[in-house]
Amino acid sequence: MRSQLLLAILPFTQAIRIVQSNDDGWAEINIRTFFDTLSKAGHDVVLSGPAENQSGTSSSDAAPTTVDSDGCEFSSCPSGSPPTGANATNPRLNYVNSFPVTSIKTGIDTTGPKIWNGGKAELATTGPNVGSNIGIQVPFSGTVGAAVFAAHDRQIPAIAFSGKSGDPTAWDQPTPLYSKVYADLALNITSRIISSGTPYLPNDVWLNVNFPDVSSTKCSNTNQFQFILTRINTGVFSEKDTEWCGTDRLPTETSVSLKSGCYVSISVGDAADKTTVDAARQKEVLAKLQPILSCLP
Ligand SMILES: *[C@@H]1O[C@H](CO)[C@@H](O)[C@H](O)[C@H]1NC(C)=O
Ligand SMILES: *[C@@H]1O[C@H](CO)[C@@H](O)[C@H](O)[C@H]1NC(C)=O
Ligand SMILES: *[C@@H]1O[C@H](CO)[C@@H](O)[C@H](O)[C@H]1NC(C)=O
Numbered sequence: 503m504r505s506q507l508l509l510a511i512l513p514f515t516q517a518i519r520i521v522q523s524n525d526d527g528w529a530e531i532n533i534r535t536f537f538d539t540l541s542k543a544g545h546d547v548v549l550s551g552p553a554e555n556q557s558g559t560s561s562s563d564a565a566p567t568t569v570d571s572d573g574c575e576f577s578s579c580p581s582g583s584p585p586t587g588a589n590a591t592n593p594r595l596n597y598v599n600s601f602p603v604t605s606i607k608t609g610i611d612t613t614g615p616k617i618w619n620g621g622k623a624e625l626a627t628t629g630p631n632v633g634s635n636i637g638i639q640v641p642f643s644g645t646v647g648a649a650v651f652a653a654h655d656r657q658i659p660a661i662a663f664s665g666k667s668g669d670p671t672a673w674d675q676p677t678p679l680y681s682k683v684y685a686d687l688a689l690n691i692t693s694r695i696i697s698s699g700t701p702y703l704p705n706d707v708w709l710n711v712n713f714p715d716v717s718s719t720k721c722s723n724t725n726q727f728q729f730i731l732t733r734i735n736t737g738v739f740s741e742k743d744t745e746w747c748g749t750d751r752l753p754t755e756t757s758v759s760l761k762s763g764c765y766v767s768i769s770v771g772d773a774a775d776k777t778t779v780d781a782a783r784q785k786e787v788l789a790k791l792q793p794i795l796s797c798l799p
Pocket of ligand 3: 690725727728729794795
């Protein structure tokens, strides 16, 4: 009976172990909204984010230290708290008083396996970042830095999400519309990658995903969005991209972000150097994402 039930449920849920981090801090509402969304979808999620805002800290890494006299961001932990800690009632919500890379590393190496009975993260997601991470911003982003650490240093497929709308907001404030929309779109992409089967992404690859502005009058509903395969940097002197939408040169994240539609850019990043990956690995990702991708008009 039980196995019949499992068989009936599995094709739809495919619950996996996901480690989450960001650079805006563990108590920022975007990461919490996405945590709730992933958890409701049935995934086994552990959040391990910085105690403070660590925006723009790229791939820095340092041993966590005792929380200073200001406490964690948005008063989410008191001054003098230990270098790492968890929400008092939910052990899946964790802060690390250091950089984004240190935070996701702690989640992958220590906190996750403790909660998963020794299990390992199957996918890493970072963000949604407050603000875009496109083109020349990518190398500086802590949200990207954490995803790249997971993909490159721990061989865990990783997706970095960033959203153009919104300001830093505490987790216990009412959930803004953009935060909800970004979490739902991020779940859509995450679910597509999971249902495409393992390996979820090619070796040493992360996805750099950017959501456009969301407001009550524009791009307010997830079914208005289109997903566009992009490249991070301009490709004038680069090798060809994979063939898609009738050309071998993908649009840049920046060019897509300047268009007025509800376009989400998805770039296939090389976790070895944070640039656009080669055409062969783009093609593998294209095959996985194709059911949800559109071409620009
Ligand atoms: C900790 O979790 C509880 C229960 O989910 C919640 O009410 C509280 O706001 C959380 N605090 C922080 C700092 O995450
Ligand atoms: C973090 O700091 C950056 C710049 O230092 C700022 O632009 C951003 O709004 C801050 N984010 C949060 C969550 O406080
Ligand atoms: C995901 O996005 C695609 C493309 O916009 C859409 O067709 C599909 O219905 C979405 N799936 C879910 C589960 O939201």
